Amino acid sequence: MGKVSSADQTIAAVGEFGLIDRVTEQIGSSEYVLLGPGDDAAHVATADGTFVVSTDILVEGRHFRRDWSSAADVGHKAAAANLSDINAMGGVATALTMAFAAPADLPEQWALEMVAAFEAECATVGAHLVGGDVSSADQVVISVTAFGDAERPVTRAGAQLGDVVAYAGTLGLSAAGYAALSRGFRSPKVAVDAHRRPVPPYAAGPAAAAAGATAMIDVSDGFVADLGHLARASKVAVDVRSEAFVLPEAVETLASALGGLDPLSFVLGGGEDFALVATFPSASSLPEGWTVVGEVREGAGEVTVDGEPYAGTPGHRHFA
Known part of the structure; x- marks a missing residue:
């Protein structure tokens, strides 16, 4: 059999981290990108300082089930997963944005309770939800981007022999x-x-x-x-x-x-x-x-x- 071309290769065949590697190869960089893809968060420079930023996603049926978890449970978990990425860089989250997609028949109260719990979890580190987007989908999808400060970002790449x-x-x-x-x-x-x-x-x-x-x-x-x-x-x-x-x-x-x-x-x-x-x-x-x-x-x-x-x-x- 001949070699499978990239056009015919499935994501399952490549694997989660193989896909990330291939996507990363296509991404450019600049003097402002101090640390790009491949860690818990990126480290980006601005005109007056730096910040760390990370994105994570929760998909219904994959990361949570509504028959197992309340809306408040899901909100807390969505925030915790993203605050943790900033924490793993040695930083503290300051602001988060959320993209929320859901079926049209999802009760409004579910969404409101989820966001209230999300904000409550963020407040434990002094962070807040500052914006986002809403769309329709076949199941609930919550994608969050977290921004934070890290005086000395700690990456995955610094371990030394004898540590x-x-x-x-x-x-x-x-x-x-x-x-x-x-x-x-x-x-x-x-x-x-x-x-x-x-x-x-x-x-x-x-x-x-x-x-x-x-x-x-x-x-x-x-x-x-x-x-x-x-x-x-x-x-x-x-x-x-x-x-x-x-x-x-x-x-x-x-x-x-x-x-x-x-x-x-x-x-x-x-x-x-x-x-x-x-x-x-x-x-x-x-x-x-x-x-x-x-x-x-x-x-x-x-x-x-x-x-x-x-x-x-x-x-x-x-x-x-």
Whole structure:
């Protein structure tokens, strides 16, 4: 068989990150673009300073279900996902815009409650919704662009040999909540609530930047998958120790209830808790709330657990 041309190649065949790579190849740059595509946010210069900016999208049926989550839940989650990207650069969000599309028969009250909750989540870091757009669609789609300030943006590409790897926030709860809801459960409540309304560690990003973090990313797809992005961007390898992670009680409870699953699989492969993982020059430089779980080694993007390749699912991948 001959080689498949790009005209015939599907997005599923290319993959989420392959598509991003190909799109990035077509994008230009300028003196104002200090950091372009490929990180949690871009870093852009202006005539009187700089800012960081990121866009994220929530699609009904993919990121949330209206029979599982209230309008307020969806609003909080949409804001948290975008505020987290600015947090992962060591910054603080200041303003957000929203493009909202929905079926014509969606109750107006649903949209109003979603936006009110979105604004409430933004206010936790002092940010506000400042504009956007509205359109019709077959399902609810919420696309958000977040702008913020970062005194020292921390990228994915700065990890150095000998750095320690640490995380801040909670890991595994959202994935456990999703597993529970998928099986018709409504408990453990703390896990279900974490899936509906994740609680990112908003103070941890700026604190890590101030403490000298060398690289950082948020955990949106899965700990191993996202740490892999950091390792590849930094051109290093990373090894983490399984016993170093804090296993939430609700994760252990659900894993047992589902037939004795390994609770660590939710922690290492689960996403959407929007925890942060970062590298630091030493354990003594960690701010409060960060837990050391591994170290940076020589390599080319590999992530190992207890010295071995991770055998589980590293995280979610669109189009897979």
